[in-house]
Amino acid sequence: FLSRLSYIALHVANGEWFASDLVNKYKFQLFATRITDKAKQLAFKKGSAVFIVNESLKRTGNEEALKILSCNHHASLANWQTQFLLHEKQKNCLNQKFLYDVQPSQGVSTVSNVCFEVENVEKSFKSLSEQGCPILIPPTKVHDEFGFVTYSVIKSIVGNVCHTLIDKTKYGGEFLPGFSKVEHSANGTKESGDVTHFDHITYACPQRYTPMIMEWYEKCFGFKRFFINKNEDITNGYVISGDGVGLRLTAMHYWKCSEVGMKLPITNQKEPDCKFVMAESLTNQGRNQVDTFLDQHHGAGIQHVGLYTSDIINTSRTLMNSGVQFVAPPRAYYTEIGKQQEILEAGHDPQLLSQCGILLDAEIDDVENKVTNLLSRYLMQVFTKPVFKEETFFLELIERQGARGFGEGNIKALWRSVQAYMDQQEKKLTSHIKNMLLT
Numbered sequence: 185f186l187s188r189l190s191y192i193a194l195h196v197a198n199g200e201w202f203a204s205d206l207v208n209k210y211k212f213q214l215f216a217t218r219i220t221d222k223a224k225q226l227a228f229k230k231g232s233a234v235f236i237v238n239e240s241l242k243r244t245g246n247e248e249a250l251k252i253l254s255c256n257h258h259a260s261l262a263n264w265q266t267q268f269l270l271h272e273k274q275k276n277c278l279n280q281k282f283l284y285d286v287q288p289s290q291g292v293s294t295v296s297n298v299c300f301e302v303e304n305v306e307k308s309f310k311s312l313s314e315q316g317c318p319i320l321i322p323p324t325k326v327h328d329e330f331g332f333v334t335y336s337v338i339k340s341i342v343g344n345v346c347h348t349l350i351d352k353t354k355y356g357g358e359f360l361p362g363f364s365k366v367e368h369s370a371n372g373t374k375e376s377g378d379v380t381h382f383d384h385i386t387y388a389c390p391q392r393y394t395p396m397i398m399e400w401y402e403k404c405f406g407f408k409r410f411f412i413n414k415n416e417d418i419t420n421g422y423v424i425s426g427d428g429v430g431l432r433l434t435a436m437h438y439w440k441c442s443e444v445g446m447k448l449p450i451t452n453q454k455e456p457d458c459k460f461v462m463a464e465s466l467t468n469q470g471r472n473q474v475d476t477f478l479d480q481h482h483g484a485g486i487q488h489v490g491l492y493t494s495d496i497i498n499t500s501r502t503l504m505n506s507g508v509q510f511v512a513p514p515r516a517y518y519t520e521i522g523k524q525q526e527i528l529e530a531g532h533d534p535q536l537l538s539q540c541g542i543l544l545d546a547e548i549d550d551v552e553n554k555v556t557n558l559l560s561r562y563l564m565q566v567f568t569k570p571v572f573k574e575e576t577f578f579l580e581l582i583e584r585q586g587a588r589g590f591g592e593g594n595i596k597a598l599w600r601s602v603q604a605y606m607d608q609q610e611k612k613l614t615s616h617i618k619n620m621l622l623t
């Protein structure tokens with residue numbers, strides 16, 4: 185019953201600062217706002233990628249109550265049936281200062297809501313209730329002079345992640361009732377090869393939770409398994425281990441066309457489905473970025489969002505020039521013979537890619553490779569440094585040339601780049617503490 189992904193919502197401690205980064209550094213456009221004495225909700229877009237940045241302006245008694253009542257992510261993951269009953273009881277004390285959303289209970293900045301447009305909110309609500317899915321806000325109507333929307337908010341099985349389900353078909357305004365349109369002198373600056381949509385959303389999950397999460401999304405939302413790579417195992421997912429990497433990846437998607445078996449030529453897809461990737465760390469592989477996320481975020485949640493661009497070189501250069509910081513791949517990455525060859529075969533310049541830290545991975549098809557010497561299917565990616573003050577959420581730029589999944593080479597390199605950055609941060613912190621103790 186999901187029609188499409190509508191927006192991704194964040195709750196941030198310092199909204200002003202993050203909003204200015206989204207506009208000035210990431211080149212998103214502020215297009216709608218809702219400001220009350222309790223909360224600020226700002227909507228930004230770039231192509232069809234929409235973020236709502238929520239900021240609390242005052243702490244209310246209800247919030248304190250919620251904080252006490254909310255349980256940790258392990259409990260909520262382990263038993264969502266019990267959670268439902270608990271939430272039924274809590275429902276009345278859930279404050280609605282954020283329209284179309286609920287406020288997460290942990291104090292840190294977080295990306296906590298993925299909103300989907302649905303055909304029939306009442307119907308979705310009924311079926312989800314029957315599945316025992318915790319309902320945070322039952323179907324609710326909001327209207328203004330441009331019409332009305334119906335929405336409901338449900339709690340997912342992953343940490344603090346919620347889903348707003350909304351029917352906007354009876355609404356003709358700019359964004360949503362309650363939000364005012366932001367007037368712009370020009371129609372925004374639309375550059376060629378810009379970010380067009382959300383490509384994927386990656387969850388950081390505790391070890392061994394992936395099967396349960398997959399079951400939940402299949403049962404509640406009808407998501408289907410998406411195989412990331414041809415070397416992937418059905419039950420264990422895509423396990424990447426060794427050379428300092430210890431990661432299990434499993435992905436799902438909701439795209440309707442894929443469910444009825446329609447296969448569009450990959451290059452003709454204007455806006456393919458947004459994939460959901462579950463990332464788990466492996467046991468006995470040392471400290472790593474997934475565990476760091478779980479620690480600093482106080483539980484499972486959205487670790488990063490992949491923004492699709494049709495020209496990653498241009499996009500990353502523009503963003504870098506406006507101050508976005510990307511993590512750097514290992515120094516040897518672009519000079520390694522095999523990688524250099526791969527980049528050249530894909531028709532790119534290793535030096536150009538190295539300027540922004542862009543990684544390239546080929547999806548090699550044995551037959552195809554024999555026929556031509558050029559790579560026809562590859563993908564390029566680059567990760568930003570964490571965007572909040574905690575080492576939690578970050579953004580990614582991704583350009584796909586035929587490749588639909590994720591390549592092992594890129595994942596390993598991305599993993600190492602993030603890890604090197606985090607280790608460096610930790611060293612800085614340790615020496616800072618040492619200095620403080622000495623003085």
Ligand SMILES: O=C(O)C(=O)Cc1ccc(O)cc1
Nearest residue numbers: 386461463473590595598599
């Ligand atoms: O490759 C991607 O874009 C992924 O989304 C896979 C991934 C997931 C988690 C990590 O910490 C690193 C890489």
Ligand SMILES: [Fe+2]
Nearest residue numbers: 386488490580
């Ligand atoms: Fe990613």
